[in-house]
Amino acid sequence: MKRARIYHRGREVWASVSADESRLHLPDGGVVAVAEAQFLPPVTPGATIFALGLNYADHSAELGFKAPAEPLVFLKGHRTLLGHLGASPRPADANQMHPECELVAIIGKPARRVSREQALEYVSGYTVACDYAIREYLENYYRPNLRVKNRDATTPLGPWIVDAVDVGNPQELALETRVNGAVVQAGNTSGMVFSVATLIEYLSGFMTLLPGDMILTGTPHGVHFVAGGDEVVCEIEGVGRLVNYVEAVG
Amino acid sequence: MIAGTVYGVVLNDQLQRAALAEAFTQKPYAAPPRAPVLYIKPRNCWRFAGAAVPVPDDLAEVEVAATVALMFGDANSVPVAAALALEVCEPHASFYRPAIRQRCRDGFLPLGEFGAYDLAALAAHPIVTLVDGVAAHSWSLARLVRDVPSLIAAVNDFMTLENGDVLLVGLPADAPRVAPGQGVRVAHRALPALQARFEREILL
Numbered sequence: 001m002k003r004a005r006i007y008h009r010g011r012e013v014w015a016s017v018s019a020d021e022s023r024l025h026l027p028d029g030g031v032v033a034v035a036e037a038q039f040l041p042p043v044t045p046g047a048t049i050f051a052l053g054l055n056y057a058d059h060s061a062e063l064g065f066k067a068p069a070e071p072l073v074f075l076k077g078h079r080t081l082l083g084h085l086g087a088s089p090r091p092a093d094a095n096q097m098h099p100e101c102e103l104v105a106i107i108g109k110p111a112r113r114v115s116r117e118q119a120l121e122y123v124s125g126y127t128v129a130c131d132y133a134i135r136e137y138l139e140n141y142y143r144p145n146l147r148v149k150n151r152d153a154t155t156p157l158g159p160w161i162v163d164a165v166d167v168g169n170p171q172e173l174a175l176e177t178r179v180n181g182a183v184v185q186a187g188n189t190s191g192m193v194f195s196v197a198t199l200i201e202y203l204s205g206f207m208t209l210l211p212g213d214m215i216l217t218g219t220p221h222g223v224h225f226v227a228g229g230d231e232v233v234c235e236i237e238g239v240g241r242l243v244n245y246v247e248a249v250g
Numbered sequence: 251m252i253a254g255t256v257y258g259v260v261l262n263d264q265l266q267r268a269a270l271a272e273a274f275t276q277k278p279y280a281a282p283p284r285a286p287v288l289y290i291k292p293r294n295c296w297r298f299a300g301a302a303v304p305v306p307d308d309l310a311e312v313e314v315a316a317t318v319a320l321m322f323g324d325a326n327s328v329p330v331a332a333a334l335a336l337e338v339c340e341p342h343a344s345f346y347r348p349a350i351r352q353r354c355r356d357g358f359l360p361l362g363e364f365g366a367y368d369l370a371a372l373a374a375h376p377i378v379t380l381v382d383g384v385a386a387h388s389w390s391l392a393r394l395v396r397d398v399p400s401l402i403a404a405v406n407d408f409m410t411l412e413n414g415d416v417l418l419v420g421l422p423a424d425a426p427r428v429a430p431g432q433g434v435r436v437a438h439r440a441l442p443a444l445q446a447r448f449e450r451e452i453l454l
Contacts, residue, residue, distance in 0.1 A: 046253075047293075048292035050350075072347060072348075073350045075290040075292060075348070075350065076290070077254075077255035077290060077415070078254070079255070079410055080409070113453065137285070139281075139284060140278050140279045141260075141261065141345050141346070142287055142347065143346060143347060144348075145285065145287065146290075146409065147285045147408045147409075150288075150408075207294050207354050208294045210294065
């Protein structure tokens with residue numbers, strides 16, 4: 001099953017997506033056409049949002065880094081999240097703003113000291129993120145710093161969550177980013193340095209993961225700088241196709 | 251209860267910045283920080299009303315940095331409430347990569363009671379940390395590199411603080427350390443005191 005969070009008639013609701021992905025079924029029996037839905041990021045209020053840096057060897061090499069020995073984890077607040085078909089602001093001086101297509105794992109039950117062998121039992125579903133970075137704002141303190149990674153509305157997420165059981169093995173999914181139709185990233189989650197299961201083992205080894213927590217698992221190579229007006233599509237096989245627009249500001 | 255995200259800022263202590271000025275011209279930093287250096291304390295860290303702080307079995311002791319937490323309301327940029335907070339972490343020296351493992355363990359952010367505040371009074375009086383009843387540390391917001399209004403302005407320059415978000419305004423670099431079995435009390439003349447007991451974590 002797929003679950004979308006939408007804004008509908010004055011409130012936020014979780015809706016299930018029809019098999020042909022054309023309709024959203026509301027809890028009260030109502031139906032909304034996907035084409036008319038106002039998508040919100042499919043996130044649980046209060047959830048911890050983890051993200052990974054340098055988690056694909058080919059992307060690390062592209063940026064001049066060795067793949068890390070320990071996962072490079074950073075956190076995001078909720079105001080950086082944005083729904084499907086949303087607009088991400090691009091400041092006038094952000095000439096090096098680039099999208100990063102990422103598989104997102106959603107935690108389904110509390111996890112503490114979970115082994116990697118059992119870790120995927122704690123994943124309830126998956127979605128897609130476009131984790132924009134603006135390289136001009138990078139500084140070498142708690143890098144990647146929040147000025148790069150936690151700007152308002154620069155982490156599109158969605159369009160919906162797909163149940164883990166329907167995704168199967170999360171480490172063999174093709175992922176792709178297209179900007180105005182041109183492919184700028186084409187990779188496969190098999191290229192992750194630390195798999196979803198390993199990341200859950202790592203994080204739950206020192207803290208408790210709670211239902212709704214999300215792990216953005218990093219991006220493969222393909223740094224492409226975007227401009228105002230660009231349409232950016234991040235797609236992951238069997239999970240979803242997330243559309244976002246770059247909006248010039250300032 | 252906290253409805254938003256809890257942010258903290260490091261390297262906002264004048265004494266620390268002076269001590270590290272030379273190091274910050276070297277690798278891996280290359281240049282002193284420009285924007286505020288922020289981090290996030292996720293919800294598994296939050297503890298209220300004197301709940302015990304679990305010390306994981308791989309840590310002999312933890313650093314306890316007393317600070318002020320400001321809570322934002324619906325109006326941009328003006329915090330509507332303040333509380334004492336105790337930023338707990340595994341002692342670490344590097345500021346290069348996000349200190350998730352060091353800072354985000356369960357219970358590593360005891361918070362006092364949020365209430366009305368007066369900014370001038372916050373800065374005018376010391377934040378005193380007592381360990382087992384004995385004064386162990388004292389500092390004040392007069393030591394901040396960016397004072398509260400300029401910190402908030404610098405953060406809002408690239409992200410919005412509002413609707414229940416919380417900002418920890420800075421950490422003293424000379425914060426004391428405590429071990430399991432010890433109790434901490436943080437006091438400030440203009441805010442309700444905060445108490446936290448540290449206990450060895452027991453996992454089933």
